[in-house]
Each structure stands twice: as structure tokens, then as C-alpha cells.
Amino acid sequence: MEWMVEICYKPGFFNAQAHAVQKDIEDLGISGVKKVRTAQLYSIEGNIGEPELKLLCGELLADKITQQFRINRSSFIVHRASANSKTEGSTTRWIIEVWYKKGVTDAVADTVIKGAVDLGIKGIDTVKTGFKYEISGGLSSEQVERICRGLLANKVVQEYKIQ
Amino acid sequence: MENVKIIDILGADDTELTRISKEGILSLNLEEMHAIMDYFRKAARNPTDVELETLAQTWSEHCVHKTFRGIIEYQEQSTVHGPRSTEKRRTTNDLRRTTIIDNLLKQTVMKATKELDKKWCISVFKDNAGIIEFDRDNAVAFKIETHNHPSALEPYGGAGTGIGGVIRDILGVGLGAKPIMNTDIFCFGFPDLPHEKLPGGVLHPKRICKGVVAGVRDYGNRMGIPTANGAVIFDNGFVCNPLVYCGTVGIMPKDKCFKETKPGDLIVAVGGRTGRDGIHGATFSSVELAKDTEVSAVQIGNPIVEKKATDVILQARDKNLYNAITDCGAGGFSSAVGEMGKDIGARVYLERAPLKYAGLTPWEIWVSEAQERMVLAVPPHKLDEIMAVFKAENVEATVLGEFTNDKKLVLLYKGEKVCELEMDFLHDGVPRFRRKAVWDAPETRPPRLCRGEVSLRRGVGAENPEQILKKILSHPTVASKEWIIRQYDHEVQAGTVLKPLQGKENDGPGDACVIKPLFRSNRGIVISNGINPSYGKLDPYWMAASAIDEALRNNICAGGSLEKCALLDNFCWGSPEKPGQLAGLVRASQACYDMAKAYGTPFISGKDSLNNEYFDQDSGKKISIPPTLLISAISVIPDIGKVVSMDLKSPGNLIYLLGETYDELGGSIYYSVNGLNGGMVPKVNPGKAAVMMKKLQKAIREGIVRSCHDCSEGGLAVAAAEMAFAGGLGAEIQCQRVNVSRPASVGGQATCQSLRNDMILFSESNSRFLAEVKPKNRRKFEKIMNGNKSPLTPLSKGGNGGIYSVIGKVKKDKRFKVYGLNGKLIINADIYELKEAWQKTLRW
Missing domain, CATH: 3.90.650.10 (PurM-like C-terminal domain)
Structure with missing residues (x-):
């Protein structure tokens, strides 16, 4: 079974990372970004059911007070792409996912596996961690490419997908 | 053989030898390849890939400092003031004086220490770090390293593993010291460099800066070690080659300052698993960067694994459960085991090494620079006890092999002998360089x-x-570094007496930091740094002298003591194959000797990172960094109440x-x-x-x-x-x-006065x-x-x-x-x- 978990801040909580990304985009010389949202992604594979996964998210992956989680049953959030990349006036919402390349040590993922065992959850085979960015604003696809290459992903160790 | 390749070098001509070295990223020059060929001709066989890799790691500039230990023909042209400040030497272009320098390190930096002969210097230049006396029972160890190349490619991972590496140096000095403080010094391009001026394949200085700071923050903070001192220099000479210096101070009992591996001791690997990350780090750091430099050279750190390893190793140290320890740094197991078994010999079963994933070939296991690994020499009768200590804290430990008495390095993989080298050849067989240095003032x-x-x-x-x-x-080099400093935890361990930010509103720039390492004693240590690459562009001699003066000034004005103050040198330079660059290195080293002698402050440890060059494809030129010497000073003071x-x-x-x-x-x-x-x-x-x-x-x-x-x-x-x-x-x-x-007056010239x-x-x-x-x-x-x-x-x-x-x-x-x-x-x-x-x- 392959699961995709997305952890993001609850509405109303300050997301320092999103704030920093927005500022860094301005530093790249790209203006017009209206809003940035970020989420941590976990791709979890193994013999694990939804109740166990909910336990893992609630107890380990998300901060109960400030964060919320969403669980999907596939890798990459392709099924949401059509709903989200729509254009409203001059504002486009871009969704970018950044993942480590194969073979690159993913220390957080290793810790998740250990943490799951400590919670009594067995059967997880592999965990991968990634980031999701939602950038809204009047950006061209060239500009989004530049943001990815210059800011969000380091091609030496990471790969990215734009939706 | 099944698992290794035999490399045909006996039948190879020079072109072929060069190709083998280049394609394998061995960074061995032709002379070195010839030395290897001669060795194997005597053995009447070709080397395996494992053997060639082992030699390449051990002989890399990074590990043996070939330039500093080689032979240099030094010449000065035109009128120069110095190198000795008292000596005004007049030479003209047709009157060149050539000096032969046999082992620059021994002739300058180490010579000063030897001549000063301070009783409070416990261990200098031979171990992972320098050790000086702290009080009757304790000693402090200090080491600074660079992690420039990895940080240029992947700032976060590169800087994090830089910190991780120098912490392990402290953990692996003598029988192990407890890390009590980190200091970090960086050189970057100007943060407001226009994006269109950025050479292809190079990350923007601001991005590198943010990534490096985040890497140091995450690793240092998670290890529970205060990062309490540092400096950041901005200059466009560092756009392509940023410099990342990471330093750690540790404290240890005086009776744990020396190690001795004994024949029969078991080789025990502790900590992280081995993966393909960081392969060729040592040889890689000895070449210039290019746009498409290899991916596997980047390491990713895991501070939690290192923290656990640190805790158990200090427990095992206090129970006297091992005879020697060292860290797996550049060159991985190859350099750690090779170094520990240098005088006796070692036998390693490579298949025993715990791997992150399957599929590594024997040479990859042997030279991988995967992080968070330490190697111990454990007497067989203490094995059970030490394994119990590791197990109690969930730290993985594996017996890889044993130290022998045959002065050979033997590696086996699944029953097959994949490497057999004489320790003498491995450690002393490297041909010495003879290089020219010409100083054009x-x-x-x-x-x-x-x-x-x-x-x-x-x-x-x-x-x-x-x-x-x-x-x-407002110049970034002078400007407040509060944004950086506030991300680091400088209070953890609760011993930071004089902090990096000072004054009424805790935001003034402190000169040095003062740490009180022991709960029951008011004795303290003062740590400071001096660096100024802008002077290096004018004259490396005075750059070095100024850096020493600055480090000492910073130390003294916080309350440090000159009579019990030791120095570290860290050279970051361009290619030593360029006579001008090498001459600068000679001059800077000469300044180190002159100043150390005059101030009475011995050098106790140092490091050099040469070949900080970038091949710019647009201009087709190699760009060197400004010659940069970081001097770090550590002094011991009797009373922290007086700072x-x-x-x-x-x-x-x-x-x-x-x-x-x-x-x-x-x-x-x-x-x-x-x-x-x-x-x-x-x-x-x-x-x-x-x-x-x-x-x-x-x-x-x-x-x-x-x-x-x-x-x-x-x-x-x-x-x-x-x-x-x-x-x-x-x-x-x-x-x-x-x-x-x-x-x-300088050379008789009138100055603008x-x-x-x-x-x-x-x-x-x-x-x-x-x-x-x-x-x-x-x-x-x-x-x-x-x-x-x-x-x-x-x-x-x-x-x-x-x-x-x-x-x-x-x-x-x-x-x-x-x-x-x-x-x-x-x-x-x-x-x-x-x-x-x-x-x-x-x-x-």
C-alpha cells in the first residue's frame, strides 16, 4: 500500500517557511507573488492501514496544535492538479513538489520509520519526504521554473515537479 | 575475481595512466601513477580498483598535504618589503634569489611551535586536533576544518556535514573529547550580486549563505553544542568558491589525550551506516569545481545519529573500553583504518560493514564518506562490554576486522582478497612534489x-x-550578523559567559566568546578568529600577519591571556601549481612563523584547502579565490569573572x-x-x-x-x-x-603622506x-x-x-x-x- 501524507499549518497560524520563501522569491527579482503556502509531504509505503496511518500522523508527523494532516492513497498529488492550477483573473496558482533524488540520504525519513516502530506501528517499508509549495500570483511558467531552480530545489540532490 | 576489477596499469603508457587517474577521479598525477606502477611491477601483478582507490585517498592533497610537505623553489622578483619586517631586501628582475624550502609546514608553522616549546601544549599536529592544558586534570582540544567544495554544490548538506565532521574530529582526538563549542567562519560573494552576473552552474551567494547558515544551525543545534563565535566575509572573489570553516572545541581528561592501537585489537565501526554518499570527497576536494561536478560527492548529515554516537563513545571512554579511536572523515574507512593501523597493519572484512542499501561494490564501501561514523580499536576481552554500552543507547556497532602485526593492509570481500598493500608504501610511498613558487610583488x-x-x-x-x-x-562584512547569530543556539550547555552579541540591548558585536566548561571551576577559555582576504590580494605575508594580530587582539580585548594562547591555521588557496599562488602560500606561512615566534603563541593544529578554483566555461578561465588564511586563537584564563x-x-x-x-x-x-x-x-x-x-x-x-x-x-x-x-x-x-x-619608508618610495x-x-x-x-x-x-x-x-x-x-x-x-x-x-x-x-x- 502506498500513502501520501500532507502536513500543513491550520488556518490562522503563522508559517515562517512560507513567509521566507515569499521574501526569497522577491530577492530573485521576481515580483507579483501574492501568496505562498507550504506543506511537508511524506510518501509512505508498506503494509499499513488507514487507522494506523492516522495514529502516525496525529502523534508523530503533525503538531496537533498548529498543524493539520491530509491522507491520500497514491504518490504525488496528481489528482488535485486539475482543481488547483486554475487561473482566476491574473492570478495563477502553481503547485510544486520537491523530493530527494534516489540514493540521497533522507535522515527525516529514517527517523519516521524509527518513530513509527516506537509507536507500535509495524509494516512500514519505505518513507520518503518532500515539500509542497503553492505559489499564487501573476507568474509565467518560465518564472516558476526559475523559482524552482534558484530557490526551492537543489538539482544536485533534489528533483521537482510543477503542476 | 568477482567483485573487483583489475586495472591494467603495468601495460599502460603515460596517456593511459593519465586517463585511468582522470576517469576514476583519482586525482593522482603521472609521477604518482608511476610510483604505483613500480610498486606493482615488483609485486608482479596489476592492482585492483580497491587498491588504486585506497592509494588515491591516502595520497590526496586533502589527506597528506602534498604541497605543504613537498619541495618548493621560491623566488622573489622586484622590490619587496619583507618577508621579515626587519629585513629590507632589494632584488631586481635580473637578480633573483632562489630559496629551496623542504617541507613548508615543518619549516614555518610547526617550527614555531617546536622552538617555542610551551609546556602547556599537550598534543600538536599529530592527532585530529591540537590539545592544550586546561587545568590540573583537564585539557582542551581545538580544530577547524573547511568544507568548501560540498558547500558550493549543496550549501545545506555541505555545511551541516562540515560541522558534523569537525565535531567527530574532536570526538576522535586522543581517546575522545566532549564537544563544548562550535565556531563558524564563512566567506561568500556579495549577497546583492545581480543574478545576471552569476556564472553558469553556480548558486547565488545569498542562497549559499542562507543554506550554509541553515545547515550549521540544524546540525549544531541538534547536537546540543553552542555555536558561539564566528565571522562572515563578503567578497566577489568567493562567488564560485565559497569558504566554509567549521570549528569545534572539546574538553577531555588529561589522561585521555593519547591513543595507541595494539595488534590484536578489533576494528569496530560505530554510528551511521555506509552508503554511496560522499564517494570521492577527498580526491574531489583536490580538484577544481566545474559546472557539472559529480553528484555523489555530496554528503547528507544526520545529527541525531552523531549525538547518540557521541554520548556512547564518551561513556565507553570513561570505562577504558578501547585503545584508540578516530573518525571517518575524508576517505572514509580507508583513511580511518589506514591511519590507525599505520605502524602495525590491519585486516578488514568489507562485507561486514552495515550498509544503507544493497549494491555497493567493495571499493565504494571502503572509501565512502557516509557521515556519522567512528572507528575504534577494541581489545577482544572488552568487546562484550563495549557492545553492551552501544546497545543500551541503540547505537549500531560492528566488528569489521582486526589490527595485525604484519605491517600490511589486507581487505577481504566475501572470502576474496581484494586489497593487499604494504603500510609503508601506502603512507610513505607518495612521491614528493617539487614545485616552483615565484613572488611578483x-x-x-x-x-x-x-x-x-x-x-x-x-x-x-x-x-x-x-x-x-x-x-x-552597512558593508555586509562589517554589518551586524544578528540574523545569523540568532539562528544558532549559543547558550546550550549553559557555559557561554561572554556571548556573541553584547551590550545594553544584546546586539553589539562581541570580539571573542568566553566559555566556562566546568561547573565547579571559574576557569574559562577564550575563542577568537582573525581573517581578512582583502589583504591577501595585496600581500599574503601581511594578510597572514594581520589575521594573527586580529585573532590575538580579539582574544585579548575580551580578557584572554597571551601567555597561554594557541593558534590554528587554515589556509584556503588557489592552485599550488601556479607559481604565483604557491609563492603567496610560502609568504603567508613565513608570516605564521615570524608572528608566532614574536607573540609567543604556538600553532597547535591546522588544515589547508588548496585548489579553490572554478573553471568558468563562459570565459574558459580558471578563477581562484583571494588567498585566505583563517587564524583562530584559543586561550585559557584563570577567572571568567574578569572578562x-x-x-x-x-x-x-x-x-x-x-x-x-x-x-x-x-x-x-x-x-x-x-x-x-x-x-x-x-x-x-x-x-x-x-x-x-x-x-x-x-x-x-x-x-x-x-x-x-x-x-x-x-x-x-x-x-x-x-x-x-x-x-x-x-x-x-x-x-x-x-x-x-x-x-x-617602503623600498625608498615616497608615500602619500x-x-x-x-x-x-x-x-x-x-x-x-x-x-x-x-x-x-x-x-x-x-x-x-x-x-x-x-x-x-x-x-x-x-x-x-x-x-x-x-x-x-x-x-x-x-x-x-x-x-x-x-x-x-x-x-x-x-x-x-x-x-x-x-x-x-x-x-x-
């Missing part, structure tokens, strides 16, 4: 400089010092300037903000300076110095302004009261301090500074060398005022405006 003649100065005097320079001061305060911070304390107090000011604006921030190059680089008179530092130290110990700050980048004006806004007080400075000295306000305020002459003293202590302070001699006695006749004058006063109003040479008010600024200018640049 840069133009120090002032015409160009004078012209620049003339325009400055006519223009903004002389007329609006206040604007200039603000511009200098002083740099912020002004109370209105009415006198401000003393100690030391002499010269017309030395070369390499200054003043020139930099005005777009000028060249000029006179600041020099050092260590004899005078040492006498004055000792006097200042005495005054500080007697408690009559209320605050003290050294004059470095930006000169007197910046130092005074920083003291004022850090203390939330005003200050009044009189230019007329500053002791200005004329330099010994006339007293000017800008020179007094912004010259970066070395060995100068600002000290705040209460009026009632005036006599007492001056008596200490005078010593028992009249202030006018020349140094050669036993004079005090302590040239000082009261140049101003602390004021209640919040204004920073400077009166020019003609007595007119030339700067009258609100201290908060100055502070804002200083803080805004790096408030990211």
Missing part, C-alpha cells in the same frame, strides 16, 4: 592610490565622513586608543566602499604589539578596563561607533588626539584597541601602560611599546561625535541611526 607604489585618494579628498571622502561611516557600517565586553558602560569615562595609526588603507573597507584597489596593506610590528597586549591584559585583569574593542575592518571610526551604539551611549572622539605614525581625517578614522592599522577607563583610574591605567619605563623610551632600549592616548569620552547623550584635525565637528550622528545602518544590511 604587487605594485605598492602609491600613484594610483594617490589619485584615488585625491578624488576622495575632493569628493565625498574628506567632506562627508558621516556618510562614509554609514556606508562602511570584559565591548559596549561602552558609563558616561564620563575616558576612551583610550592603544597603538599607532598608520596610513594603511590598502584592502580597507573604506577603499572597498569607494571602489578603490591597491594601496598600503596594514603591517604588524609583533614585538611592540605583544608588549602592549600584555599590558592591556594586566589592566583588564585588574578590573580597570570597563569595555574594550579592537579596531579592525572599518578602522577606528567603526570600532568607536560600535562601542557607542552597543552601550546605548554617546561618544566624542578627537582626531587630533590620535597617535599617527609614519611608516618606515599628509594627515587626513579619513585616514585617521578608517585606516585599518593593526594592533590597536579602544579601551574605556573611569577617570579615577586614569593614573593606574597609564602606570600599567607605561610599565616602569618612560613612554618615550624606544622599544629597542627596553621601552614599553605601549603608545596610547585619550582620544575621547563617553557621553550621556545618544550622539556619536567626531572632531576633525582642525577641531571642527565632522561627524555628529544619532547612535541609533548608525546602528540602523549597521543592522539593516543583513536583516533578512
